[in-house]
Amino acid sequence: MNILVCVKRVPAPGARINITSDGQQVDTAFLGFTVSPHEECAVEQAVQLVEKHGGEVTVLTLGPPEAQEQLRTAVSTGAAKAVLVPIDISDYDAQRTAQAIATVIEELEVANGKYDLILFGNESADSCGYQVGIRTALKLGRPIVNGAKGLETENGVATVRRESDAGVEIYILKMPACIGVKEGINLPRYPTMKGRLASKKVEISQSTATGEVGGLKLITLRRPPERASNTKILGNGPEAAPAVVDLLEELGVFK
Amino acid sequence: MTVLAVVEHDRGTITPASFGVLTAARDLAKQMGAKFEALTIGANADGLSEVVSKYGATTIHQAHNSALTDFGPEAWGESIAQLVRKISPSVVIGSGTERGHEIIAQAAARLDLPAAMNCFEFDKEFNGTQPLKVVRARWGGSLMEESQIDAPIKLVTLANHIVEGVEEPASSTVAVLEVELDDSVKQTFVQDRVERVAGVTLATSPVVVSGGRGVGSAEAFAPLEELAGLLNGVVGCSRAVTNNGWRNHTDQVGQTGTRIAPDIYIACGISGAIQHWVGAMASKNILAINIDAQANIVTKAGYAVIGDLHVVVPAISAEIRKRHAK
Numbered sequence: 001m002n003i004l005v006c007v008k009r010v011p012a013p014g015a016r017i018n019i020t021s022d023g024q025q026v027d028t029a030f031l032g033f034t035v036s037p038h039e040e041c042a043v044e045q046a047v048q049l050v051e052k053h054g055g056e057v058t059v060l061t062l063g064p065p066e067a068q069e070q071l072r073t074a075v076s077t078g079a080a081k082a083v084l085v086p087i088d089i090s091d092y093d094a095q096r097t098a099q100a101i102a103t104v105i106e107e108l109e110v111a112n113g114k115y116d117l118i119l120f121g122n123e124s125a126d127s128c129g130y131q132v133g134i135r136t137a138l139k140l141g142r143p144i145v146n147g148a149k150g151l152e153t154e155n156g157v158a159t160v161r162r163e164s165d166a167g168v169e170i171y172i173l174k175m176p177a178c179i180g181v182k183e184g185i186n187l188p189r190y191p192t193m194k195g196r197l198a199s200k201k202v203e204i205s206q207s208t209a210t211g212e213v214g215g216l217k218l219i220t221l222r223r224p225p226e227r228a229s230n231t232k233i234l235g236n237g238p239e240a241a242p243a244v245v246d247l248l249e250e251l252g253v254f255k
Numbered sequence: 256m257t258v259l260a261v262v263e264h265d266r267g268t269i270t271p272a273s274f275g276v277l278t279a280a281r282d283l284a285k286q287m288g289a290k291f292e293a294l295t296i297g298a299n300a301d302g303l304s305e306v307v308s309k310y311g312a313t314t315i316h317q318a319h320n321s322a323l324t325d326f327g328p329e330a331w332g333e334s335i336a337q338l339v340r341k342i343s344p345s346v347v348i349g350s351g352t353e354r355g356h357e358i359i360a361q362a363a364a365r366l367d368l369p370a371a372m373n374c375f376e377f378d379k380e381f382n383g384t385q386p387l388k389v390v391r392a393r394w395g396g397s398l399m400e401e402s403q404i405d406a407p408i409k410l411v412t413l414a415n416h417i418v419e420g421v422e423e424p425a426s427s428t429v430a431v432l433e434v435e436l437d438d439s440v441k442q443t444f445v446q447d448r449v450e451r452v453a454g455v456t457l458a459t460s461p462v463v464v465s466g467g468r469g470v471g472s473a474e475a476f477a478p479l480e481e482l483a484g485l486l487n488g489v490v491g492c493s494r495a496v497t498n499n500g501w502r503n504h505t506d507q508v509g510q511t512g513t514r515i516a517p518d519i520y521i522a523c524g525i526s527g528a529i530q531h532w533v534g535a536m537a538s539k540n541i542l543a544i545n546i547d548a549q550a551n552i553v554t555k556a557g558y559a560v561i562g563d564l565h566v567v568v569p570a571i572s573a574e575i576r577k578r579h580a581k
Contacts, residue, residue, distance in 0.1 A: 013394070013397075013528075013529050013530075014528060014529070016529065017394060017397055017398055017529060019398070026398070037511045038511065093369070094369070094370075095367075095369060098364075123356070123372075125394065125395075125510065125511070125530075126393060126394060127393055127400075128372065128373060128392060128393050128394065128395060129370075129372060130356035130357070130360055130372045130412075131356075131360035131363060131364070131370055131372070134332075134357070134360040134361055134364050135360070135363070135364040137364075138361075138364040138365065139364075141439070143329065143439070143440075143442055143443050144328075144329070144443070145328055145357075145443050146328065146353070146356075146357045147353050147357070163505070164265070164353070164354070165265070165270070165451070165456075165458070166265050166448070166450060166451055167448055167449050167450040167451035168448065168449040168451075169326070169445045169447075169448055170445065170446050170447035170448065170449075171443055171444075171445060171446060172442070172446045173442060173443065174442060182511070183504065183507075183511040183512070184497070184503075184504030184505065184507065184511075184512070187497075187498070187500060214369050215368065215369030215404060215405045215406040216369040216370070216371055216402055216403075216404055216405075217386075217402055217403050217404075217405055218400060218401075218402045219388070219401040219402055219403060220400075220401050221393070221398055221399070221400055221401075222398070222399050222401065223398060223399070224396070224397070224398070224399050231543075231553060231554060231555075231556055231557065231558065231559050232557065232558050232559070233548075233558075233559050233560070233561060234542075234558055234559065234560050235560055235561075235562075236560070236561045236562050237560075237561075237562035237563070237566065237567060238562065238566045238567055238569075238570035239570075240560040240562065240567065240570075241567070241570035241571045241573065241574040242574055243560075244542065244560060244571050244574070245571060245574045245575055245578060247542070247558060248486065248519070248575075249578075251518060251519055251540060252518075253461075253462060253486055253518070253519065254579060
């Protein structure tokens with residue numbers, strides 16, 4: 001079974017996200033980068049499926065040349081191949097990204113055959129667009145469901161478990177299929193020593209990005225207004241307990 | 256000109272997010288001098304027309320197809336796309352929920368149109384003829400993005416908990432839309448379900464007692480469980496906790512976990528990284544219990560106790576027992 005996982009390089013923010021003076025992007029001068037969390041879980045899920053059923057995992061990213069760092073991270077945790085679609089900005093809009101990715105996937109499949117599964121993150125941590133996987137799947141003519149919190153494959157079908165307010169929903173997709181994965185589906189593993197060595201040696205193939213600019217255009221980024229931070233300190237240590245219970249009573253918790 | 260609201264429902268039961276969507280769509284239509292119409296998907300939602308008309312939709316489109324008996328993201332997206340092709344609305348608003356994002360993205364992909372998710376503001380000057388400027392959430396709401404949708408038909412989802420549902424009844428007519436669905440979209444319907452057992456969940460509980468890295472271990476959550484029990488609440492946690500395997504991801508509050516809006520959020524040993532904060536910031540009251548008075552969550556919370564959660568939490572439980580004889 002061959003699985004392709006599409007990942008995005010995103011900044012790893014701490015307690016505050018700062019914006020560049022032109023308002024066009026997150027100021028990453030003091031930030032590290034990571035694989036967007038849902039996609040980190042997608043890589044892990046793909047590796048687990050391949051460990052069970054055989055085959056290999058390929059990881060793909062559209063991003064700046066530095067995004068090869070995230071591809072190598074994926075290889076260090078079990079992906080076998082890596083494809084970089086380099087662009088000269090940090091990201092494309094969703095429509096353009098989907099067009100570029102779908103084109104590259106079609107090329108890869110001409111050479112290697114169809115991927116049984118193509119996994120995406122439910123949404124990227126930074127732009128939160130919720131749509132690249134869906135647009136790509138439609139261009140490839142494959143079914144997709146988002147929000148996967150469980151994914152198993154057997155006899156050519158993928159069974160997806162996802163959570164809703166009403167409980168758990170089960171979807172059954174004939175492969176080849178696309179799935180949008182959510183964090184919580186698994187606990188991603190740490191790189192092994194063998195994985196680290198493989199990630200240094202892996203040859204990252206490059207494909208050219210295509211696609212036209214889409215219709216959603218960024219004007220500016222800004223930080224939301226800070227919440228008034230006049231915290232009322234109820235006390236120090238266990239002596240604060242009566243004040244806490246006073247507050248809870250005041251808020252009507254015991255009614 | 257028309258503004259179309261897509262009504263989210265689960266097998267005929269309208270979801271709370273839909274009331275905000277109907278209200279926002281009506282307000283935008285008024286501003287534009289446009290018609291306000293709504294769409295329900297599946298014959299099992301026909302009964303919703305009554306409640307939808309209370310929000311002032313003048314035409315309620317009912318998408319019908321014998322396959323539309325449960326949720327299916329591709330079939331729902333295709334239904335929206337077919338109605339959009341038929342009536343060419345200026346704006347289509349869906350709910351800012353997992354399903355809402357998914358079906359609007361499906362519709363956008365099928366129509367090859369842009370889509371802006373999690374919008375919380377629409378341009379007050381918008382009259383339907385120019386690009387639509389929106390403010391939408393990035394980073395789960397910790398950054399705001401002003402952008403513009405440059406397309407003849409604007410597809411958006413409305414961020415959840417932003418607009419409160421306000422009724423404003425109008426007389427409405429029903430228009431049935433017979434949707435054509437080919438086999439390719441029929442396979443992604445829900446095939447089976449495990450119904451949730453009745454009771455409060457992390458997303459709906461009015462009291463949430465949450466623990467972070469400072470709790471230290473899975474076992475050390477016991478006092479938090481106890482306090483949550485005394486308050487008829489539930490226990491939540493931060494991403495550090497799930498990453499350490501101390502609790503299941505279903506308990507995680509945050510950008511990639513559950514967004515909550517309880518009456519009170521008690522955050523124990525949580526530093527309050529931005530990804531956690533965006534999941535908890537809609538709480539009506541926040542009490543932080545932390546040894547570090549400078550912790551991000553302490554500076555943002557309405558109330559704080561400075562101290563070790565391992566002694567403060569049991570002391571609170573003891574005080575509650577004393578006063579309320581539990």
